[in-house]
Amino acid sequence: MKYGILVNEGPYQHQSADTAYQFCKAAIARGHEVSRVFFYHDGVNNGTRYAVPPQDDRNITVRWSELAQTNNIDLVICIAAAQRRGILDEGEAKRQGKDGDNIAPGFRISGLGQLIEAGIQCDRLLVFGD
Amino acid sequence: MSEPWEDEGPGEVKKFMYVNRKAPYGTIYALESLEVVLIAAAFEQDVSMAFLDDGVYQLKKGQDTQQIGMKNFSPTYRALEGYDVEKLYVEAESMAERGLTEEDFLVPVEVMSRDDLARLMDEQDVILSF
Numbered sequence: 001m002k003y004g005i006l007v008n009e010g011p012y013q014h015q016s017a018d019t020a021y022q023f024c025k026a027a028i029a030r031g032h033e034v035s036r037v038f039f040y041h042d043g044v045n046n047g048t049r050y051a052v053p054p055q056d057d058r059n060i061t062v063r064w065s066e067l068a069q070t071n072n073i074d075l076v077i078c079i080a081a082a083q084r085r086g087i088l089d090e091g092e093a094k095r096q097g098k099d100g101d102n103i104a105p106g107f108r109i110s111g112l113g114q115l116i117e118a119g120i121q122c123d124r125l126l127v128f129g130d
Numbered sequence: 131m132s133e134p135w136e137d138e139g140p141g142e143v144k145k146f147m148y149v150n151r152k153a154p155y156g157t158i159y160a161l162e163s164l165e166v167v168l169i170a171a172a173f174e175q176d177v178s179m180a181f182l183d184d185g186v187y188q189l190k191k192g193q194d195t196q197q198i199g200m201k202n203f204s205p206t207y208r209a210l211e212g213y214d215v216e217k218l219y220v221e222a223e224s225m226a227e228r229g230l231t232e233e234d235f236l237v238p239v240e241v242m243s244r245d246d247l248a249r250l251m252d253e254q255d256v257i258l259s260f
Contacts, residue, residue, distance in 0.1 A: 112169040119256040
């Protein structure tokens, strides 16, 4: 089965990001496909490479990047939600006149249309949030 | 990154339901959920919105946010009709529990029992819960 995933909560604060990640891993292990993970609301904070969690804790962002790279998952951060919360790629940083970007490897910033498209194209769209 | 959807044809219409459970202010869920609905309208899917729990307050007439320094976005619900989003369901139990009646809402809605709404949810292809 082809899955799309929506993550609505920020990392560490809320378990949604962890549960979504564990679901993706389990689904892939069972031979399913996860085509896209869309990050919305505070979920966009999953995609900053500037987070430095304690060394004995999981690194949620690195975990997403690695999972995406290994399994060809499209990690999409909503641009409108990202602008509110200061998640920037190189192009956005330039456009908004900011002095740097902070997006993590494997993530990209795009519009909400990517979420709806996942809903249309995937067999199931799963929402992880409050 | 390549687009996983590239080789798939357009034209599929799915039943999308947006489930709104949170009060309009206090958290950003309601506002950002409305942004999804407006963007999604361009995809010409079969769209409906359900309001339950504190989400019923999103449609309350006479919202005045001046004292909390936030934008009153409730007039946007009136614009939904122009986006062909016309199926708005309010859960009867949530409405009654909060002492509201159909006359308290700023747009025409269909009030529906919890059981009927559950049945309607069962018919959906995609449910986005905020």
